Amino acid sequence: MEYGRKNPFPATIKEAYCLARDNVKETNHYIVDIANSGLEYKPGDSLGLFPHNDPGLVDELLQKLSASGEEGVELKRKGGFTFREALMEHLTIHRANRKFLKPLIAKLPANNRKELERLLSDRTALDQYLNVRDYIDILGEYPAAKFTPQEFADSVGGITPRLYSIASAPGTHPDEVHLTVAVVRYNSFERDRAGLATGFLADRVTVDETHVPIFIQPTRGFVIPEDGSRDIIMVGPGTGIAPFRAFLEQREMDEGKGRNWLIFGEWFEKTTFFYEDEFRAWQESGVLTRLDTAFSRDQDKKIYVQHRLQQAAAEVWKWLDEGAYFYVCGDKDYMAKDVHQALIDIAQEQGGLSEEEAEHYVNRTLMKEEKRYLRDVY
Numbered sequence: 001m002e003y004g005r006k007n008p009f010p011a012t013i014k015e016a017y018c019l020a021r022d023n024v025k026e027t028n029h030y031i032v033d034i035a036n037s038g039l040e041y042k043p044g045d046s047l048g049l050f051p052h053n054d055p056g057l058v059d060e061l062l063q064k065l066s067a068s069g070e071e072g073v074e075l076k077r078k079g080g081f082t083f084r085e086a087l088m089e090h091l092t093i094h095r096a097n098r099k100f101l102k103p104l105i106a107k108l109p110a111n112n113r114k115e116l117e118r119l120l121s122d123r124t125a126l127d128q129y130l131n132v133r134d135y136i137d138i139l140g141e142y143p144a145a146k147f148t149p150q151e152f153a154d155s156v157g158g159i160t161p162r163l164y165s166i167a168s169a170p171g172t173h174p175d176e177v178h179l180t181v182a183v184v185r186y187n188s189f190e191r192d193r194a195g196l197a198t199g200f201l202a203d204r205v206t207v208d209e210t211h212v213p214i215f216i217q218p219t220r221g222f223v224i225p226e227d228g229s230r231d232i233i234m235v236g237p238g239t240g241i242a243p244f245r246a247f248l249e250q251r252e253m254d255e256g257k258g259r260n261w262l263i264f265g266e267w268f269e270k271t272t273f274f275y276e277d278e279f280r281a282w283q284e285s286g287v288l289t290r291l292d293t294a295f296s297r298d299q300d301k302k303i304y305v306q307h308r309l310q311q312a313a314a315e316v317w318k319w320l321d322e323g324a325y326f327y328v329c330g331d332k333d334y335m336a337k338d339v340h341q342a343l344i345d346i347a348q349e350q351g352g353l354s355e356e357e358a359e360h361y362v363n364r365t366l367m368k369e370e371k372r373y374l375r376d377v378y
């Protein structure tokens, strides 16, 4: 059977290192070994991986539930497991979910239910409550609620795979998939916490040893133009740089005539200029026609990628007018929206379009009709 999301390949990590100097930021480069997997990918695709929970957290939770871990539980669509196996590999336990509250309330005496019932009718307060708690916190707050292993397994969510934009071209790195991963860490109620997948990769994976279940998630349309003579502009701050490293490797191999313009943003030039040596080499060899950087914390006033776009507005417009593709990757909530607005502003100022015409040009012409404004945002 072919490897895929339903049948993930048990890969190992060949190499793992921090991309930031002096540990100012925990953004790591991982090289995943896919030799003998039969897996294939192209620049623009993502890698999906199924993380495992922290065994320390599993032990604490078992203790809270007064369970040994040897109990048998049945998981929907998955089958039978010991409770410990289910907690390690199949159930989300590092963050609490909404679904848990109803069974929790049902287990509480009437005078102990009010606070939780109020939360169920106030979405914002509920999100705030759940965002900083896991089941150990909640069971600690409501010790009267007792769950059997099966009841607990039925009341929490399963583990969903995490996606990572692939940072390598397969021709440049046969049998490997490279990733650029920002590790999520925070502290809540005096316990250090980590994102499930990023914590798993950073803290619980031993190079060449630990099996990481992976699959390839092909992109729907975030691809390099087939015509190698087309120009591309790539905007990739932070981990948004990942697919553009893959694009540049591919464009170098393809030897097309198209120009490549990269706009990268991070905190500090000295310590968080990820892949600087590679980009400098591509500048020297001419693969990278233009490289702009926006280091947000090297001065008092923030400088972001959209400011660099605005400063180069005439040139951006010229490239677009000549048929360039425009790519954005990284933060969806703030960066991608600001870059989108910058593009509309540039179309107005440089193209002499009205606000409405500029919006139409960006939202319809570039994005929908010509499909040369492409985004991979999360």
Ligand SMILES: Cc1cc2nc3c(=O)[nH]c(=O)nc-3n(C[C@H](O)[C@H](O)[C@H](O)COP(=O)(O)OP(=O)(O)OC[C@H]3O[C@@H](n4cnc5c(N)ncnc54)[C@H](O)[C@@H]3O)c2cc1C
Binding pocket: 046, 094, 131, 132, 162, 163, 164, 165, 166, 180, 181, 182, 183, 184, 185, 186, 187, 188, 194, 195, 196, 197, 198, 199, 239, 240, 242, 376, 377, 378
């Ligand atoms: C198509 C796609 C491509 C992606 N590519 C990349 C990539 O190349 N590199 C990359 O690093 N990521 C990428 N991501 C994001 C990645 O999939 C994960 O979402 C991310 O790594 C976090 O996963 P996690 O399991 O470690 O965190 P989770 O366990 O899912 O936890 C994340 C949650 O923690 C919460 N959180 C964070 N800080 C705090 C805090 N201080 N207090 C309370 N809660 C907090 C966040 O709100 C978030 O909801 C991509 C996502 C998609 C959809």
Ligand SMILES: NC(=O)c1ccc[n+]([C@@H]2O[C@H](COP(=O)([O-])OP(=O)(O)OC[C@H]3O[C@@H](n4cnc5c(N)ncnc54)[C@H](OP(=O)(O)O)[C@@H]3O)[C@@H](O)[C@H]2O)c1
Binding pocket: 182, 183, 184, 185, 237, 238, 239, 240, 265, 266, 267, 294, 295, 296, 297, 302, 304, 305, 306, 330, 331, 332, 333, 334, 335, 336, 338, 378
């Ligand atoms: N919560 C977490 O701990 C955590 C950890 C990892 C990743 N993530 C999420 O994963 C995504 C990528 O994170 P990342 O570490 O790769 O990079 P990032 O957080 O997106 O930061 C990369 C660069 O973008 C800048 N930036 C901030 N706001 C911006 C805006 N509105 N427009 C343009 N640039 C902006 C940052 O500057 P400043 O920071 O100086 O403002 C930084 O220089 C984001 O969605 C992020 O929220 C979250």
